[in-house]
Amino acid sequence: MAAGPAPEARSLMDEQTFLDNFNNLKYPRKTYLCYKVERLVGENSIPVDEYKGFLRKEGADMGLERCHAEPIFLERMASWNLDTELHYRITVFISWSPCPDCADELVKFLRENRHVNLRIFAARIYDYLQGYEAGLRALKAAGTDVAMMTFQEFEYCWNNFVDHQQDEDTPFPPWDNLVARSEELSQRLEGILQNQED
Numbered sequence: 001m002a003a004g005p006a007p008e009a010r011s012l013m014d015e016q017t018f019l020d021n022f023n024n025l026k027y028p029r030k031t032y033l034c035y036k037v038e039r040l041v042g043e044n045s046i047p048v049d050e051y052k053g054f055l056r057k058e059g060a061d062m063g064l065e066r067c068h069a070e071p072i073f074l075e076r077m078a079s080w081n082l083d084t085e086l087h088y089r090i091t092v093f094i095s096w097s098p099c100p101d102c103a104d105e106l107v108k109f110l111r112e113n114r115h116v117n118l119r120i121f122a123a124r125i126y127d128y129l130q131g132y133e134a135g136l137r138a139l140k141a142a143g144t145d146v147a148m149m150t151f152q153e154f155e156y157c158w159n160n161f162v163d164h165q166q167d168e169d170t171p172f173p174p175w176d177n178l179v180a181r182s183e184e185l186s187q188r189l190e191g192i193l194q195n196q197e198d
């Protein structure tokens with residue numbers, strides 16, 4: 001039997017993986033990152049579905065070595081060689097918001113790739129590393145829209161990045177307190193982004 005594709009190569013995740021990892025009330029150690037790309041033409045955005053997918057990084061290694069999803073994503077974005085004559089919007093749905101180091105890397109990428117706009121929707125705020133607030137502010141200063149995932153984004157991810165097997169119409173099953181938690185995190189994020197002190 002041939003080996004299945006590597007998890008990174010799969011374009012859809014299974015339902016339970018999504019529910020376990022994007023739940024905004026849980027604290028899983030893995031990070032999942034879903035992404036989509038659009039070309040911006042005037043007022044219109046045109047989906048570039050060949051660059052739609054997800055990736056993950058497991059946080060098993062608690063040493064100094066970084067093990068986050070964003071560096072993998074940056075490599076992937078670089079590999080697309082998006083036409084510098086065109087204008088793109090990349091939307092990322094990430095289960096944990098970027099840590100300060102990853103935020104720096106993303107900012108660096110955006111400075112070098114002015115034809116790319118980035119939007120980040122995070123399920124939860126990753127606040128385990130010092131300087132995470134400054135990292136989020138740096139992303140905002142670099143022109144990135146940073147927001148918490150709301151019901152709408154969870155549902156979008158469910159419909160676009162999750163494998164529903166036989167039943168494609170399986171509606172997104174929200175968990176208890178999804179909306180309240182999202183609102184609470186959004187307020188917290190707003191406070192972080194508005195704070196001028198680093």
Ligand SMILES: [Zn+2]
Pocket residue numbers: 068069070098099100101102103
């Ligand atoms: Zn990181």
